[in-house]
Amino acid sequence: MELTYTDAQRAFRDEVRSWMRDNVPATPLPSFDASREGFEAHRAWEAKLNEGRWGMVTWPDAYGGRGLDLIRWLIFEEEYYGARAPLRVNQNGIFLLGPTLMEFGTEQQKARYLPRMATGEEIWAQAWSEPQAGSDLAAVRAKARREGDEYVLSGHKIWSSRAVYADMAFGLFRTDPDSERHHGLSLILFPLDAPGVTRQAIHQINGEHGFAELFLDEVRVPAENILGAEGQGWKICMATAGFERGLMLRSPARYQVAVRALVALAQSRGDDLDPVLRARVAEAAMGAEAYALSIYSTASRLMAGGRIGAEASTNKIFWSELDIALHRTALDILGDRAELHPGASAAPDAGNWLDGYLFSLAGPIYAGTNEIQRNIIAERMLGMPRK
Amino acid sequence: MQFVITEEQQMMTDMVREFLAANCTTAELRALAETGKSHDAARWSAMVELGLPGALVGEEAGGLGLAPQDVIGLVTAAGAALLPEPLIETMGITLPALDQFGEAALLAQVMAGEAQVALSHPAAPFAEGADSADAILIFEVDRVLLCPAGSATITPQPGVDPLRRLFAVTPGPDAQILAEGEAARAATDHAQEIGALFAAAQMLGIAQRAIDISVAYAGERTQFGKPIGSYQALKHHLASAQVAVEFARPVLQAASAMAASTQDAYTRARISHAKYVCGRAAETTAQTAIQVHGGMGYSQEADVHFYIKRTLSLRNLWGTETLHRNRYAARLETLAIGPDTLFNQEG
Ligand SMILES: Cc1cc2nc3c(=O)[nH]c(=O)nc-3n(C[C@H](O)[C@H](O)[C@H](O)COP(=O)(O)OP(=O)(O)OC[C@H]3O[C@@H](n4cnc5c(N)ncnc54)[C@H](O)[C@@H]3O)c2cc1C
Numbered sequence: 001m002e003l004t005y006t007d008a009q010r011a012f013r014d015e016v017r018s019w020m021r022d023n024v025p026a027t028p029l030p031s032f033d034a035s036r037e038g039f040e041a042h043r044a045w046e047a048k049l050n051e052g053r054w055g056m057v058t059w060p061d062a063y064g065g066r067g068l069d070l071i072r073w074l075i076f077e078e079e080y081y082g083a084r085a086p087l088r089v090n091q092n093g094i095f096l097l098g099p100t101l102m103e104f105g106t107e108q109q110k111a112r113y114l115p116r117m118a119t120g121e122e123i124w125a126q127a128w129s130e131p132q133a134g135s136d137l138a139a140v141r142a143k144a145r146r147e148g149d150e151y152v153l154s155g156h157k158i159w160s161s162r163a164v165y166a167d168m169a170f171g172l173f174r175t176d177p178d179s180e181r182h183h184g185l186s187l188i189l190f191p192l193d194a195p196g197v198t199r200q201a202i203h204q205i206n207g208e209h210g211f212a213e214l215f216l217d218e219v220r221v222p223a224e225n226i227l228g229a230e231g232q233g234w235k236i237c238m239a240t241a242g243f244e245r246g247l248m249l250r251s252p253a254r255y256q257v258a259v260r261a262l263v264a265l266a267q268s269r270g271d272d273l274d275p276v277l278r279a280r281v282a283e284a285a286m287g288a289e290a291y292a293l294s295i296y297s298t299a300s301r302l303m304a305g306g307r308i309g310a311e312a313s314t315n316k317i318f319w320s321e322l323d324i325a326l327h328r329t330a331l332d333i334l335g336d337r338a339e340l341h342p343g344a345s346a347a348p349d350a351g352n353w354l355d356g357y358l359f360s361l362a363g364p365i366y367a368g369t370n371e372i373q374r375n376i377i378a379e380r381m382l383g384m385p386r387k
Numbered sequence: 388m389q390f391v392i393t394e395e396q397q398m399m400t401d402m403v404r405e406f407l408a409a410n411c412t413t414a415e416l417r418a419l420a421e422t423g424k425s426h427d428a429a430r431w432s433a434m435v436e437l438g439l440p441g442a443l444v445g446e447e448a449g450g451l452g453l454a455p456q457d458v459i460g461l462v463t464a465a466g467a468a469l470l471p472e473p474l475i476e477t478m479g480i481t482l483p484a485l486d487q488f489g490e491a492a493l494l495a496q497v498m499a500g501e502a503q504v505a506l507s508h509p510a511a512p513f514a515e516g517a518d519s520a521d522a523i524l525i526f527e528v529d530r531v532l533l534c535p536a537g538s539a540t541i542t543p544q545p546g547v548d549p550l551r552r553l554f555a556v557t558p559g560p561d562a563q564i565l566a567e568g569e570a571a572r573a574a575t576d577h578a579q580e581i582g583a584l585f586a587a588a589q590m591l592g593i594a595q596r597a598i599d600i601s602v603a604y605a606g607e608r609t610q611f612g613k614p615i616g617s618y619q620a621l622k623h624h625l626a627s628a629q630v631a632v633e634f635a636r637p638v639l640q641a642a643s644a645m646a647a648s649t650q651d652a653y654t655r656a657r658i659s660h661a662k663y664v665c666g667r668a669a670e671t672t673a674q675t676a677i678q679v680h681g682g683m684g685y686s687q688e689a690d691v692h693f694y695i696k697r698t699l700s701l702r703n704l705w706g707t708e709t710l711h712r713n714r715y716a717a718r719l720e721t722l723a724i725g726p727d728t729l730f731n732q733e734g
Contacts, residue, residue: 001389001390001391001392001393001456001640001641001643001644002388002389002644003388003389003390003641003644003645003730004388004730005388005730006388009388013727071388077726078726078727078729079726079727081726082725082726082727252726253726256724256725256726256729257725257726259724260724260725263719263720263724267720278716279712279716281716281719282712282713282715282716282719283712285715285719285724286638286660286663286664286715287634289638289660289729290634290635290637290638290660290664291634292726292729293390293637293638293640293641293729294633294634294636294637296388296390296637296729297390297391297637297640299390300388300389300390300391301391304391311633314629314630314633314634317626317627317630318630318633318634371623373626374622374623374626374627375619375622375623375626377626377629377630378622378623378625378626379622381626381629382598382602382622382625382626382629383602383606384602384605384606384616384617384621384622384625385606385613385614385616385617386617387613387617
């Protein structure tokens with residue numbers, strides 16, 4: 001183990017830091033889930049990032065990246081969050097579909113989709129879940145029928161994040177009408193403004209419409225929009241879910257920056273801070289640090305040729321539970337102000353803890369619920385009997 | 388930045404793990420406990436043969452010249468095997484101290500398997516196996532003493548772990564002062580850091596082993612016509628335990644890589660972090676193991692009771708959980724924090 005950054009890595013950090021200092025908007029952008037205006041402001045930010053070639057630093061140059069390794073990606077993320085740069089409106093594209101395309105896409109698909117993803121010209125939504133297929137994703141019913149050189153899509157998708165304003169979606173469809181469970185499924189890309197797509201916003205717990213229901217009625221897309229071969233959908237989705245849970249979805253810096261704010265909040269209480277709350281602040285900070293160390297170790301292992309396996313499920317449980325504990329601690333420090341929105345005059349220092357707390361409650365649900373992750377850990381990592 | 392175990396480090400760990408699998412089974416530990424002893428002479432000789440007690444002593448003094456990060460895997464393996472002989476303390480603290488204070492003759496004797504030195508420290512006051520030691524190394528807040536066994540007064544302090552024979556120690560008039568004042572304080576502090584780091588490693592080993600034996604038991608034991616391991620409640624308990632282990636391990640590894648300089652405030656905080664989370668992981672896991680074993684878990688028929696007992700001592704030795712959490716909290720309040728400080732060290 002050699003836990004010091006090289007000079008080149010330090011220089012890279014400085015480069016990111018100075019670009020962020022010069023470019024991160026001074027006032028936070030309006031939420032991308034609350035209005036078209038907020039969404040477009042974030043799209044403009046993605047374009048700006050791309051001008052600096054910061055869209056996705058691990059991608060090859062040809063697709064708008066810099067061909068950097070995972071340690072540099074982590075350094076980038078640290079500086080990105082440290083600068084309080086806007087959340088990535090295209091995260092489902094760059095962190096989920098991007099790596100999936102890189103692994104399973106054809107050259108044409110990579111050239112067609114990745115550069116536009118990097119510039120924010122095309123913002124992506126993930127359309128996998130259905131009303132009857134949540135945890136049990138293999139119960140997907142939405143169909144894709146092959147007609148000549150087109151697929152015709154029909155069905156009902158739900159909980160699709162960003163889909164209210166996004167441009168494109170990657171969906172899971174049953175291409176073989178006689179198939180069951182995880183057989184006969186395919187991953188197909190479709191424009192969200194195609195004829196036959198109806199989107200209906202769903203209000204989330206915080207009142208914003210962060211996800212949508214999608215009704216697809218005979219939506220026609222070119223057959224080349226299939227990712228991988230027909231019937232390979234399940235395998236590809238599981239690979240995507242691996243990136244999602246294992247590494248990319250939640251970078252450690254997010255929690256480390258939140259901890260920095262939590263410690264500042266705690267210190268603003270001075271000696272009045274209850275020792276129990278001080279202990280909880282310490283535990284939250286330990287959690288954020290442990291998660292970061294774990295991701296550095298995973299990144300090092302991947303760079304040495306290793307792969308992510310079922311242990312990705314332990315990550316997802318860890319960060320989601322950490323996120324809740326961290327925000328709960330902040331709310332408990334705020335006490336009777338915790339319920340107030342940042343705008344309330346009685347809560348000048350309440351910050352965004354309430355919003356963060358509400359959002360943290362989704363963590364154990366999305367990307368596969370924590371119960372499902374525990375099943376995966378027990379059965380695939382520990383080898384416990386399925387039945 | 389390379390956060391990976393090297394091949395040599397892995398080989399060392401594997402070698403010791405295999406040795407322990409062959410020579411330190413729980414059946415052997417039970418037999419040893421029956422005799423009322425806690426050390427097995429043959430096993431100790433074999434470990435001496437492998438050069439393990441002197442692993443951290445410099446090569447010029449006859450040791451292996453390794454660093455804490457090179458042995459952290461073997462310490463974890465020793466924890467998992469519940470190794471009763473004082474390898475970890477001897478390797479981590481006693482011999483490096485004898486070396487530091489110029490006790491070359493005694494150092495050579497211990498490395499040759501000809502002498503045993505027991506250990507007492509403010510953060511681990513009861514000397515394990517003091518009744519069979521030739522000398523006792525006593526760290527006090529501002530003195531370090533070496534006391535010939537015959538000159539110390541030792542009083543047995545029976546404890547819960549059948550494989551830890553504990554004694555309160557009062558040094559006698561023949562005790563030799565190895566260090567005083569600032570030098571002693573520094574040595575005592577350093578010993579506590581290494582003690583905490585290695586206790587954390589042993590607890591991580593215990594945690595993983597307690598999960599493994601529980602998974603095995605849950606696969607064999609049937610109730611309602613099915614293996615109990617097929618029930619989701621038990622799966623989820625064990626999955627949660629595994630999560631705790633997964634996020635304690637990298638902290639421990641990072642702490643071991645930083646432990647070459649235990650004066651450093653960032654290093655100390657990380658050792659505290661490791662001690663805290665490895666202790667938590669061992670506690671949760673050992674409790675879960677008892678629950679998974681049902682009535683068996685509350686008996687001495689199965690092995691599980693050994694794990695909770697060893698955890699009980701390790702969690703409180705070399706600084707209690709509260710002490711380490713407070714140390715970590717103080718680090719948050721006094722040193723730089725934020726994503727770019729993850730691998731900070733002073734100087
Ligand atoms: C904020 C947010 C964003 C999301 N974004 C997207 C998106 O962009 N695209 C998309 O496709 N989906 C998205 N989802 C959907 C998400 O993947 C599903 O909500 C999730 O998989 C659970 O499915 P469900 O809601 O149908 O709940 P259910 O599957 O009905 O689960 C309800 C409860 O039952 C438990 N349960 C179910 N089966 C089992 C079992 N076998 N063992 C034990 N417990 C079980 C669950 O753990 C849960 O606690 C999002 C969800 C949220 C909250």
